Amino acid sequence: MLEVRNLSKSFGGLKAVTDATLDVAEGSIVGLLGPNGAGKTTCFTMIAGFTKPDEGSVRFKGQDITGLAPHRICALGMIRTFQIVQPFAGLTVQENIAVGAYLHHHNRHEAMSVARDVGKRLGMGGMLDRPASSLTIAGRKRLELARALATGAKLLLLDEVMAGLIPSEISEIVGIIRQIRDEGHTFLMIEHVMQAVMSLAETAYVLNQGKMIAHGPPRELVRDPSVVEAYLGHGAATRLQEAHHA
Amino acid sequence: MKSQSIGQIALAAAAVAYLIGVYFASSPVWMGFTINALVIAVIAMSWNITGGFGGLSSFGHAALFGTGAYASAVLQVNYGVSAWIGFAAGILAGAAMGAFIGALAFRYGLRGSYFALVTLAFAEVLRICASSFAFTGGGSGLQLKLAPGLANLQFADRTVVYTALLVVVAAVMALTALIKYSRFGAYLIAVRENEDAARALGIDTYRIKVQAMAISGAFGGLAGVLYLQLWLFIDSTVVYGSGISIEALIGPIIGGAGTVWGPLLGTLGLHLLGEGAKHLLPNAPGLNFVLYAVVLICALRFLPQGLVGLAGKIGASKKKKESGDA
Numbered sequence: 001m002l003e004v005r006n007l008s009k010s011f012g013g014l015k016a017v018t019d020a021t022l023d024v025a026e027g028s029i030v031g032l033l034g035p036n037g038a039g040k041t042t043c044f045t046m047i048a049g050f051t052k053p054d055e056g057s058v059r060f061k062g063q064d065i066t067g068l069a070p071h072r073i074c075a076l077g078m079i080r081t082f083q084i085v086q087p088f089a090g091l092t093v094q095e096n097i098a099v100g101a102y103l104h105h106h107n108r109h110e111a112m113s114v115a116r117d118v119g120k121r122l123g124m125g126g127m128l129d130r131p132a133s134s135l136t137i138a139g140r141k142r143l144e145l146a147r148a149l150a151t152g153a154k155l156l157l158l159d160e161v162m163a164g165l166i167p168s169e170i171s172e173i174v175g176i177i178r179q180i181r182d183e184g185h186t187f188l189m190i191e192h193v194m195q196a197v198m199s200l201a202e203t204a205y206v207l208n209q210g211k212m213i214a215h216g217p218p219r220e221l222v223r224d225p226s227v228v229e230a231y232l233g234h235g236a237a238t239r240l241q242e243a244h245h246a
Numbered sequence: 247m248k249s250q251s252i253g254q255i256a257l258a259a260a261a262v263a264y265l266i267g268v269y270f271a272s273s274p275v276w277m278g279f280t281i282n283a284l285v286i287a288v289i290a291m292s293w294n295i296t297g298g299f300g301g302l303s304s305f306g307h308a309a310l311f312g313t314g315a316y317a318s319a320v321l322q323v324n325y326g327v328s329a330w331i332g333f334a335a336g337i338l339a340g341a342a343m344g345a346f347i348g349a350l351a352f353r354y355g356l357r358g359s360y361f362a363l364v365t366l367a368f369a370e371v372l373r374i375c376a377s378s379f380a381f382t383g384g385g386s387g388l389q390l391k392l393a394p395g396l397a398n399l400q401f402a403d404r405t406v407v408y409t410a411l412l413v414v415v416a417a418v419m420a421l422t423a424l425i426k427y428s429r430f431g432a433y434l435i436a437v438r439e440n441e442d443a444a445r446a447l448g449i450d451t452y453r454i455k456v457q458a459m460a461i462s463g464a465f466g467g468l469a470g471v472l473y474l475q476l477w478l479f480i481d482s483t484v485v486y487g488s489g490i491s492i493e494a495l496i497g498p499i500i501g502g503a504g505t506v507w508g509p510l511l512g513t514l515g516l517h518l519l520g521e522g523a524k525h526l527l528p529n530a531p532g533l534n535f536v537l538y539a540v541v542l543i544c545a546l547r548f549l550p551q552g553l554v555g556l557a558g559k560i561g562a563s564k565k566k567k568e569s570g571d572a
């Protein structure tokens with residue numbers, strides 16, 4: 001469904017992403033992992049059209065969408081959420097979701113009713129009339145997801161929707177994402193919460209210092225020495241191994 | 247969707263009562279004063295579309311006002327075109343000018359104070375142009391021939407003028423309400439609240455902003471044409487002057503930017519205040535502008551949502567109050 005080939009992006013002298021390649025099959029949940037500053041969000045901004053890659057290409061449903069404007073990419077059915085949540089603070093929760101729903105429902109009544117349905121499906125039924133600015137962080141993360149879903153997009157790029165949540169909230173959102181996938185959606189998700197990645201993603205890619213260093217099933221990745229070292233520093237893998245044997 | 251609070255209904259009712267009361271005041275001064283305020287209310291409603299709903303604060307709405315007034319005046323004076331066609335042309339010219347300024351400013355990603363400065367610059371350049379060219383009457387402006395009659399959109403009877411203006415104001419407010427509760431309005435508000443999120447959700451933010459400028463331009467052009475038909479005379483220092491630009495933004499900010507009633511309430515309130523001050527201290531010309539400045543500063547500091555927002559806190563339904571706290 002999504003084919004990303006050899007994406008690169010530098011900011012001034014800093015190579016944020018170098019030669020990143022990844023694939024997302026329709027109906028799957030794919031993780032994108034990596035330590036802080038690895039270039040994960042930068043990958044998303046390039047895939048979703050917010051920044052033009054210096055090199056490389058992005059194909060969505062077989063169509064080359066490299067450098068297309070975000071709103072066109074969204075209309076084709078792919079949408080990103082933001083790591084730093086971006087609610088429309090002055091609007092209610094339902095109105096926020098309706099902004100997404102307006103993409104394919106031009107009439108206010110319809111858009112608001114789609115928004116209500118989506119909100120309820122994500123367990124936000126009780127807060128539809130509250131201003132978005134009054135939501136807790138968990139509520140805001142959920143609102144990001146709800147708004148994205150309301151656009152009717154089939155491929156959702158989620159940027160750390162579980163960051164800052166407590167375990168019970170995480171397991172709730174894991175359940176919601178699984179349910180949405182079963183209804184026919186595809187996910188590419190940046191996530192630091194390993195427990196969530198393990199239980200949701202069939203495959204994951206690991207980015208470190210802008211380069212893809214590994215990909216495969218998450219269970220195998222956590223045992224991959226190069227991945228462990230990316231997170232814990234050079235030599236960490238062998239030290240862990242020794243500690244394990246001792 | 248959202249129910250109005252008792253305070254907001256009372257505020258709107260007070261404005262309507264005042265506007266009806268003017269008919270019975272049997273004072274030509276009151277009516278003349280309110281007629282002026284209503285013309286200004288229309289340019290305030292024009293500003294409200296971009297500045298209120300879209301968060302695109304212009305400091306040069308005189309560019310739209312003046313363009314509407316001059317387009318109609320030039321056609322009528324130089325080409326003998328009928329006032330009705332001039333009326334329509336003024337609205338169209340305002341819309342075209344709005345779209346042009348918007349297309350240029352937003353193409354280069356201008357926002358915030360940069361956008362405000364560019365609109366101000368446009369108004370100034372247009373003012374200088376209008377005072378230099380012969381076909382715009384140069385420094386002496388343009389004068390319409392006095393010829394009362396429906397065909398010329400001139401009315402000798404002040405009550406007729408007043409009634410016509412009330413109809414226009416009601417129509418512009420109805421259009422504003424339509425916009426507010428439409429897809430376009432939701433997109434415009436989304437652009438104001440968070441442009442990146444809006445883009446992600448499939449909104450062509452450039453197009454929405456330019457369209458908003460065009461609509462605002464149409465309302466602004468309309469206000470200019472109303473001014474022309476009322477005074478039968480325009481000159482560049484007034485219709486392209488910064489006084490108009492300031493009046494365009496101050497009413498909505500005080501009344502409640504991004505609301506349907508805000509521009510009317512703010513403009514009426516300010517003009518009443520200014521008029522009252524004039525009567526109390528008749529020897530202090532320009533006092534009303536000092537007062538406006540003080541009120542504006544207080545509104546920005548204490549009334550972020552203007553009068554409408556303040557009234558919204560009075561007698562709000564419980565559900566709304568809960569959500570309004572945050």
Ligand SMILES: Nc1ncnc2c1ncn2[C@@H]1O[C@H](COP(=O)(O)OP(=O)(O)OP(=O)(O)O)[C@@H](O)[C@H]1O
Binds near residue numbers: 014034036038039083
């Ligand atoms: N617009 C920008 N201008 C300059 N540098 C940037 C910009 N965006 C990102 N960077 C830099 O690029 C690198 C990758 O950033 P990115 O946000 O993609 O990392 P990330 O993997 O999402 O990290 P995190 O887990 O902290 O969210 C960082 O060093 C960051 O400082």
Ligand SMILES: [Mg+2]
Binds near residue numbers: 040041042083
């Ligand atoms: Mg990130």
